[in-house]
Amino acid sequence: MAGQGWYYAGQLVTITRMHAGVPTLNGQTLGSENSTASSAAGRRHELGQFLTPTPIANFMASLFETHWRRVDLLDAGAGAGALSAAFVRRQCISRHKPRRISITAYELDATLIGTLQETLNGCRRECERAGIQFSATVLNEDFINAAVPMVRSDLFGSHQPRFNAAIVNPPYRKIRSDSATRLLLRSADIETGNLYTGFMALIMKLLANDGEMVAITPRSFCNGPYFKPFRMDFLAAMSLRRLHVFESRSAAFRKDNILQENIIIQAVKSPSKPERVIISSSSGETNGVITERKAAYHEVVSPNDPEWFVHLASEDGGARVRAMMHRHSTSLAELGLSVSTGRVVDFRAGNFSAVNRAMIRRR
Numbered sequence: 001m002a003g004q005g006w007y008y009a010g011q012l013v014t015i016t017r018m019h020a021g022v023p024t025l026n027g028q029t030l031g032s033e034n035s036t037a038s039s040a041a042g043r044r045h046e047l048g049q050f051l052t053p054t055p056i057a058n059f060m061a062s063l064f065e066t067h068w069r070r071v072d073l074l075d076a077g078a079g080a081g082a083l084s085a086a087f088v089r090r091q092c093i094s095r096h097k098p099r100r101i102s103i104t105a106y107e108l109d110a111t112l113i114g115t116l117q118e119t120l121n122g123c124r125r126e127c128e129r130a131g132i133q134f135s136a137t138v139l140n141e142d143f144i145n146a147a148v149p150m151v152r153s154d155l156f157g158s159h160q161p162r163f164n165a166a167i168v169n170p171p172y173r174k175i176r177s178d179s180a181t182r183l184l185l186r187s188a189d190i191e192t193g194n195l196y197t198g199f200m201a202l203i204m205k206l207l208a209n210d211g212e213m214v215a216i217t218p219r220s221f222c223n224g225p226y227f228k229p230f231r232m233d234f235l236a237a238m239s240l241r242r243l244h245v246f247e248s249r250s251a252a253f254r255k256d257n258i259l260q261e262n263i264i265i266q267a268v269k270s271p272s273k274p275e276r277v278i279i280s281s282s283s284g285e286t287n288g289v290i291t292e293r294k295a296a297y298h299e300v301v302s303p304n305d306p307e308w309f310v311h312l313a314s315e316d317g318g319a320r321v322r323a324m325m326h327r328h329s330t331s332l333a334e335l336g337l338s339v340s341t342g343r344v345v346d347f348r349a350g351n352f353s354a355v356n357r358a359m360i361r362r363r
């Protein structure tokens with residue numbers, strides 16, 4: 001079926017490409033890198049298939065600020081369509097309804113395509129009732145494979161569609177440094193070691209100027225050396241408007257047992273930055289209280305910071321600690337100290353393990 005055009009006559013939801021059977025990423029069958037992926041759970045894990053709970057999807061949809069007459073929405077890694085559905089629901093009750101919504105949804109897993117199509121047909125009915133014209137295209141293909149040629153600026157670049165909105169919960173998975181995906185992303189000037197930042201970078205490039213992105217992702221891109229090239233490109237092109245953090249690690253995807261710290265980001269493609277960014281936080285419980293503060297943009301991303309860290313002080317107390325820390329001008333490295341976060345494992349502390357073993361022997 002791969003490459004064959006599918007069209008459901010009389011319906012505005014069009015499935016233009018279908019994969020047969022097991023999904024592949026750049027020609028490599030998912031699961032072949034890791035034998036545990038033979039189980040359904042392993043396969044879900046490989047595909048980063050952690051679907052967004054409805055209250056979070058609704059919250060994300062409420063964050064879009066711009067009122068367009070015509071919305072061209074990108075939903076990359078659409079799953080069963082929870083994010084597109086929330087977006088459409090929100091637009092249908094808006095005081096400034098668009099005239100037309102057009103959705104392009106990429107989903108690699110063929111087993112989700114039927115449900116995705118049903119969701120989008122539901123969106124079409126909802127739009128009809130609200131007097132909004134609606135169309136949707138479902139692409140059962142690898143978003144990275146499809147998007148890289150569109151954003152490449154060389155001779156091999158192809159026609160680039162212009163989206164003015166994107167809503168996304170991208171798959172999260174490390175990309176090996178020697179993998180085809182890494183090389184493909186590099187060919188589009190994207191240097192990153194994780195699928196989720198690869199998705200965000202491509203989406204950013206596919207957005208028109210002033211286009212808006214709302215994404216729920218791990219928080220890891222906000223600091224650390226691995227994500228620095230991504231951060232530099234993303235923060236130069238995008239203007240952060242709102243960042244929402246969850247108080248507990250497991251809050252956003254509790255059902256899936258994910259202990260990943262997540263963030264929701266709302267950003268506009270524009271080089272000019274606002275004076276302030278809203279930083280909000282919640283427990284992640286349905287109907288939980290949301291607290292928010294407005295932080296100066298330079299407090300969140302300092303123009304003098306060569307690392308381009310994103311600082312997420314969601315409370316005034318956190319902001320005060322940040323200001324205090326900022327007064328210390330000596331780095332830990334200059335003090336001869338290094339810090340490791342996460343579990344201490346003995347093979348990473350070889351010297352100390354040797355000392356420990358010697359001490360135990362002496363006793």
Ligand SMILES: C[S@@+](CC[C@H](N)C(=O)[O-])C[C@H]1O[C@@H](n2cnc3c(N)ncnc32)[C@H](O)[C@@H]1O
Pocket residue numbers: 025047048049050051052076077078079080081082083106107108109112141142143144168169170171172
């Ligand atoms: C974290 S889930 C989010 C699904 C949905 N957007 C939601 O929020 O419920 C990511 C989705 O991306 C899909 N996916 C993974 N790799 C992909 C790729 N390379 N191209 C397109 N979709 C992909 C997965 O199958 C999964 O459905």
